[in-house]
Amino acid sequence: MYVYDQYDQHIIEDRVRQFRDQTRRYLAGELSEEEFRPLRLQNGLYVQRYAPMLRVAVPYGLLSSRQLRKLAQIARDYDKGYAHISTRQNVQFNWPELEDVPEILAELATAQMHAIQTSGNCIRNTTTDQFAGVAHDELVDPRPWCEIIRQWSTFHPEFAFLPRKFKIAVNGAVSDRAAIEVHDIGLEAVRNGTGELGFRVSVGGGLGRTPIVGSFINEFLPWQHLLTYLDAVLRVYNRYGRRDNKFKARIKILVKALTPEVFAERVNAEWAHLKDGPSTLTEAEVERISRCFVDPAYQALEDQDATLARLDAEHPGFARWRARNVVAHKKPGYAAVTLSLKPTGTAPGDITDKQLDALAELADRYSFGEVRNSHEQNIILADVEQARLFELWGELRELGFATPNVGLLTDIICCPGGDYCSLANAKSIPIAEAIQRRFDDLDYLFDIGELDLNISGCMNACGHHHVGHIGILGVDKKGAEFYQVSLGGSASRDASLGQILGPSFAQEEMAEVIEKIVTVYVEKRVEDERFIDTFRRIGIEPFKERVYAANH
Amino acid sequence: MQRIIKNGQVIDETWHLLDKDATLDGLSNSDDLIVPLALWREHAHALKVRDGGLGVWLDSDEEVEEIAEELGNFKVIALNFPSFTDGRHYSSARLLRERYGYQGEIRAIGDVLRDQLFFMQRCGFDAFAIRADRDPHDALQGLQDFSVCYQAAADQAPLFRRRQA
Numbered sequence A: 001m002y003v004y005d006q007y008d009q010h011i012i013e014d015r016v017r018q019f020r021d022q023t024r025r026y027l028a029g030e031l032s033e034e035e036f037r038p039l040r041l042q043n044g045l046y047v048q049r050y051a052p053m054l055r056v057a058v059p060y061g062l063l064s065s066r067q068l069r070k071l072a073q074i075a076r077d078y079d080k081g082y083a084h085i086s087t088r089q090n091v092q093f094n095w096p097e098l099e100d101v102p103e104i105l106a107e108l109a110t111a112q113m114h115a116i117q118t119s120g121n122c123i124r125n126t127t128t129d130q131f132a133g134v135a136h137d138e139l140v141d142p143r144p145w146c147e148i149i150r151q152w153s154t155f156h157p158e159f160a161f162l163p164r165k166f167k168i169a170v171n172g173a174v175s176d177r178a179a180i181e182v183h184d185i186g187l188e189a190v191r192n193g194t195g196e197l198g199f200r201v202s203v204g205g206g207l208g209r210t211p212i213v214g215s216f217i218n219e220f221l222p223w224q225h226l227l228t229y230l231d232a233v234l235r236v237y238n239r240y241g242r243r244d245n246k247f248k249a250r251i252k253i254l255v256k257a258l259t260p261e262v263f264a265e266r267v268n269a270e271w272a273h274l275k276d277g278p279s280t281l282t283e284a285e286v287e288r289i290s291r292c293f294v295d296p297a298y299q300a301l302e303d304q305d306a307t308l309a310r311l312d313a314e315h316p317g318f319a320r321w322r323a324r325n326v327v328a329h330k331k332p333g334y335a336a337v338t339l340s341l342k343p344t345g346t347a348p349g350d351i352t353d354k355q356l357d358a359l360a361e362l363a364d365r366y367s368f369g370e371v372r373n374s375h376e377q378n379i380i381l382a383d384v385e386q387a388r389l390f391e392l393w394g395e396l397r398e399l400g401f402a403t404p405n406v407g408l409l410t411d412i413i414c415c416p417g418g419d420y421c422s423l424a425n426a427k428s429i430p431i432a433e434a435i436q437r438r439f440d441d442l443d444y445l446f447d448i449g450e451l452d453l454n455i456s457g458c459m460n461a462c463g464h465h466h467v468g469h470i471g472i473l474g475v476d477k478k479g480a481e482f483y484q485v486s487l488g489g490s491a492s493r494d495a496s497l498g499q500i501l502g503p504s505f506a507q508e509e510m511a512e513v514i515e516k517i518v519t520v521y522v523e524k525r526v527e528d529e530r531f532i533d534t535f536r537r538i539g540i541e542p543f544k545e546r547v548y549a550a551n552h
Numbered sequence B: 001m002q003r004i005i006k007n008g009q010v011i012d013e014t015w016h017l018l019d020k021d022a023t024l025d026g027l028s029n030s031d032d033l034i035v036p037l038a039l040w041r042e043h044a045h046a047l048k049v050r051d052g053g054l055g056v057w058l059d060s061d062e063e064v065e066e067i068a069e070e071l072g073n074f075k076v077i078a079l080n081f082p083s084f085t086d087g088r089h090y091s092s093a094r095l096l097r098e099r100y101g102y103q104g105e106i107r108a109i110g111d112v113l114r115d116q117l118f119f120m121q122r123c124g125f126d127a128f129a130i131r132a133d134r135d136p137h138d139a140l141q142g143l144q145d146f147s148v149c150y151q152a153a154a155d156q157a158p159l160f161r162r163r164q165a
């Protein structure tokens, strides 16, 4: 992973100093609440329902074991002993004291971590495929490009006060695990006919209040021009994005208002001036950064199919876990393992300080000292020897990380919701738990197969409900907490937004409603059809009929 | 008298900033004036023949393209921040410096506070009229917030062109 040199370290230490002083001035009354707000947000500090929440940046989801231990220590010393993996691959602490935040940032800086631009109307953490660098279907490793974008966007002086937040995602594989088409800018690394590297550029995708799939405005942007082109897009947005209404301020509204074609023309007109300027990337820089992402010291190993098949036969639990939580690796004899943070009864994405420490240990022993966070709120050990999978499974079971539900219905993406978030219309965690309890039969869960269920506590859509095969949105109905259900969303390459099923439901009804939806699918599916495919074939009507029929 | 930050120092203000709806009536011939864009649009000639210095100011929704051909007339271009969270003029300042080669003073006016100065300076601002209720000496420290920057702006090339192992 990327390792800081003296320049990178200087920058985050300067930030700690700056924020320490800003906090001091705020507490001394020299900065008003209104003036401090954007400053603390740009440092990931929210004031929530019960306590501040600090969001720590995990650039494109990569963490070293040293950083995990630092997070564990912070969870212990400054929080209630746990942390939360967010849907943008970051880590959140829900109970720090405002006064302690400068100290927490100083601690983080000792492990090359920070909270820069994890909130606020600026360029946020760039996200990517959690299997970057190890995926069998990868064409280009997106991580060096994510790091190049991270450095470019960190304290970009021109774009610190954009109309609204701005999110960039990069994909370099055949399947799009980074959901680039629902980002303000989505970059797909590609090679052209002559083998040169470049990017397809999508703009104006996004969830939230006005969900929309992005439009591709450039089919091949040669890599040298990545930063000048991003500067051009951001400048057009900074100057012309709406600032009069915060609900219409995202770039997607501008792109839609102008049309993608006209927006692209504006960008090109701006880019004509910037292209070939000082921000043009050099081979030396790309190489310097890429060196941080070369393969670790893999051994020459063979795939262990026979041995694993034998173990599967002897241990059905292992077979299940392997079927769901282990995926193929580009190197023979290796596998990538997803640790589920979704056991029933725990808020999705929550992890304790002890688990973080144990995870650091596992990373050191099994996976070259690194892990990745996924936007599905799980954690991945990306480089595990197949010959050690069985042993690892045993350890994961002890630690509560081996729930074999990755990609299944109970692997729920869920925002913190009304239990923590002051913007929420409704709680989301209890809904997740009720559904997990309803589907606690593993055989049935496996039979249902791949199903993304996403829950957001309000329109802000932090739980990405629009792109869940089943999406649940907390709504306010005359002061009571209700839930709206949508079906047919998808965040993968064939991205689509869910359609609303109908009138919303009370909390107690939710598990039942989901069960009915799933039953319709199980009855109607043909052969190995996934939920999303059945839905696309039969449409929303059969689901509607079943769910609302019982209400009469 | 108001004091402003100019080239990293607090100095006495010598320019008069005219309101957005100012007219030519009773304008002093010899004072240094920063006039609103509308006045310049209408009375460019009359303003040019005055003896005093001339500057213009743009509100946050007024574009630098409007004056790009006429920059030679202005000793000062002031860019107004109605609220410090309105970031449009960060782009304006960079355009003035980097695209249109403006070398006179670019001054931030309006809701101008210590914690934004570092970014403003990087975009090409060299003068700051700190909000009247704040101490410009305190604000000066904002110019020193960072010792290293990654990306290119009006002030320097990107770090990757300067980085030494």
Ligand code: SF4
Residues within 6 Å of the ligand: A415, A416, A417, A418, A421, A422, A423, A424, A425, A456, A457, A458, A459, A460, A461, A462, A463
């Ligand atoms: S979706 Fe709404 S309730 Fe959930 S975390 Fe985001 S803002 Fe809070």
